[in-house]
Amino acid sequence: MKIAGFFSYLNANTYCVDLGGNILLRIGSLGSPDRRIYFTNSTNPPNNIPIPNRIVVTNVSRNVQQAPVFLRPFGDFIIHYPTSYEVTFNNQLVVSLINQEQSAVEIANNLNHFMD
Numbered sequence: 001m002k003i004a005g006f007f008s009y010l011n012a013n014t015y016c017v018d019l020g021g022n023i024l025l026r027i028g029s030l031g032s033p034d035r036r037i038y039f040t041n042s043t044n045p046p047n048n049i050p051i052p053n054r055i056v057v058t059n060v061s062r063n064v065q066q067a068p069v070f071l072r073p074f075g076d077f078i079i080h081y082p083t084s085y086e087v088t089f090n091n092q093l094v095v096s097l098i099n100q101e102q103s104a105v106e107i108a109n110n111l112n113h114f115m116d
Helices: none
Strands: 015-020 023-031 034-040 055-059 077-080 085-089 092-097
Touching: 015 092, 023 092
Parallel strands: none
Antiparallel strands: 015 023, 023 034, 034 077, 055 085, 085 092
């Protein structure tokens, strides 16, 4: 697996992963601190599609599979901060959402910083 970017639970951006076969996994906002994982095809504009067969979303913080919910006819997986998740497709790990506690540090322009 490789780091492919970051998404925030605080904004309304949608993060997308092309799973191939005309399937896009999307992580969209439900309002902080909740997100949903849902699926579309890759047309422009994309059309919502049902959760593909053999998709499993696991809450790795608790080692339990997430059950889909039906906020819309096609189904979604609800995810929450600060939990970490894994998504498998056809028994292959395709996406890991790894949440970490960390802070950005800002300092005055005239100060120096280092790690000890």
